[in-house]
Amino acid sequence: MRILFATEAHDRVSTLLNAPNYARLGDIDGVHIDFYNHNYAEYDVVLFMGYDPHVSEARKIKPELKIGVIDPRPTMVNTILNADFVIANGLEMQDWLSEYFTKIFIYPIYPYLKASPKEHQEHKPLIIGYHGNKVHLLASKPHVTGALDALAEEYPFEFWAIYDIRSLGKIPFNLFSSKKIKVRFIQWEEDVYEKVLSQVDIGIVPNLIPLIDEAKVKEQVKALFPSLLQPHETDYLFRFKNTTNPGRIYVFSQLGIPVVAGMAPSAAQAIQHGVSGYLAVGTGAWYGALRRLANSPELRSEMGKRLYIDFCTHRNPEVLNRKLFDFINTLESNRLSEGVERDIG
Numbered sequence: 447m448r449i450l451f452a453t454e455a456h457d458r459v460s461t462l463l464n465a466p467n468y469a470r471l472g473d474i475d476g477v478h479i480d481f482y483n484h485n486y487a488e489y490d491v492v493l494f495m496g497y498d499p500h501v502s503e504a505r506k507i508k509p510e511l512k513i514g515v516i517d518p519r520p521t522m523v524n525t526i527l528n529a530d531f532v533i534a535n536g537l538e539m540q541d542w543l544s545e546y547f548t549k550i551f552i553y554p555i556y557p558y559l560k561a562s563p564k565e566h567q568e569h570k571p572l573i574i575g576y577h578g579n580k581v582h583l584l585a586s587k588p589h590v591t592g593a594l595d596a597l598a599e600e601y602p603f604e605f606w607a608i609y610d611i612r613s614l615g616k617i618p619f620n621l622f623s624s625k626k627i628k629v630r631f632i633q634w635e636e637d638v639y640e641k642v643l644s645q646v647d648i649g650i651v652p653n654l655i656p657l658i659d660e661a662k663v664k665e666q667v668k669a670l671f672p673s674l675l676q677p678h679e680t681d682y683l684f685r686f687k688n689t690t691n692p693g694r695i696y697v698f699s700q701l702g703i704p705v706v707a708g709m710a711p712s713a714a715q716a717i718q719h720g721v722s723g724y725l726a727v728g729t730g731a732w733y734g735a736l737r738r739l740a741n742s743p744e745l746r747s748e749m750g751k752r753l754y755i756d757f758c759t760h761r762n763p764e765v766l767n768r769k770l771f772d773f774i775n776t777l778e779s780n781r782l783s784e785g786v787e788r789d790i791g
Contacts, residue, residue, distance in 0.1 A: 447771070448488065449479040453495035456482060459610075461495055462636065463555050463693075464516060467763040468493065470558075474771050486511060491774055493533070494526075501526045512777055517555070517689070518543065530777050533770075536691030536712040551773050554712075556693035558763050561640050563702025563754040566647065566747040570602050572740055575646030575703075577608040577634070578694050583617065586652040590708075591621050593732035598626040601740045606646060610634045639697055647746060648739045649698035651707035654727065655685040682727065684710070692716035692761075695723075699757035704749035706735045716761075722752035 451468050455461055465481060472479045486492055486504040489511065494500065496517040504511055505528055515526045516533045523546055526532070531549035534540040540550050574594065576583060594605065604627070607617075611633050621629065632642055692712040698705045699716070705723040707713040717723035724735035739746050759765075 447477050447490050447774070449477065449491045449493065450483065450486065450489040451479060451481045451493050452484070452500070453482065454498055455495060458495075458497070460497075460517060460555060463557050464495070467553075467556075467558055467766070470763045471767045471771065473764070474767060477771060494529075496522060499526050499529070501529050512774060514551075514774070516553070520688075531774075535689065535693065537715060538686065538688050538690040538711055542688040549777060551770055553766055553770060554691050554693045554696060554761065556696040557636075557639060559639055559697070559700045561644060561701055563751055564644065564647075566702075566743040566750060568743045571628070572601070572603040572647045573606055573645060574603050574648045574650060574736070575606045575608070575643055576650050576652075577639070577643055577697060578651070580609050580614040580617070582652050583607055583609060583621070585655050586650070587621060587656070589654075589656065589727070589729045590650060590652050590732050591623075592729040593726075593736055594627065595622055595624040596729070596733050597736050597740065598622075598624040601737070602626070603647075603740065604628045604630060606630045606632060606642070608632045608634055608638055608643060639701070643697065643703075644701050646698075646701075646703055648736065649695075649703045649705040650736075651694050651698070651705055651713065653686055653690050653694075653708040653710045653713060655687070657683060657685060684727075686710045695753075696757055696761055699753040699761070702747075702750035702754045704739055704746050704753065706732060706739070716756075717753070718756075722749050722756060 449471060451465060453461055469479060471477050486507045491512045491514065492504050493514045493516055496515055496519050499515045499522060501513055501515065504513055513529045514531045514533055515529050517535050518526055518532055527546060531551060532543050532547050533551050533553045534543055535555045536552065540552055543550050611631060632638065690710045690712055692715060695705055695707060695713060695716045705717060706726055707717055707723065709725040709727050714725055717725060719725045726732040726735055
């Protein structure tokens, strides 16, 4: 099987994270993979990144080519319906793409690290760490930051936040009310995970977007068949992106660092609550989980090792690539999406 990984956007973060993992497809017997050319006729399979998928061009050149699109963007869906399959980075994206495609493979996006799991020890101050984009960091206020404010009253810690500061700019407000929290903002670089993030004791993965006036939204929702649906003020309202995925968790997994994450579907798939980490929504749940981990290096070590073992067993590129190879082999080439073609604007 000859595979081409194709995009003109060589330097985009998604490409930088995905390409090294897909390159390991070449470790499978009978598979050869190339990168960044347009010689579609020379290949059996082409994988386009979702921001520049030349599906129609490739199909014209070689009609029997098996074409996949990695992480399609919403604005591109109508241009890729002639692809044979799509690759989603998580359950959330798979659900959305199911409106248009039946052949979907889940392949999370994360950097593959050469690191050993952290040996957790008792020390102060602890380091609680974040890595990701600026949006999720901003969205950690107020539920997550409120929990950290409360924790700072009884346990000394530093908060390290890693993101692309050069491109996205600084946080426009103070994340925390407490003056006891020392905050360190760190520029994202390709080697930042092993050099910096590996020093973190507890990882946080906020992924839910807060609602401005949740009570008001619940009142509006209540108006829809109230006698049948029996709405209550304690009902959950979750808002998260369709690109939500477990990739940020898997970075901590490879480092053996326990995680507290927002209760999004992908996070619930990556973390066994109370066994390999914690899931939380409200400030109280975030505080309780962080406090338990802060108080016990033994618990941090146990949960970190369970995350590490789960990643090595089920989530590493070797396992994913073998499953992707088998998935592609089951496909018939040149099959239009069996979903309903529609105009999404």
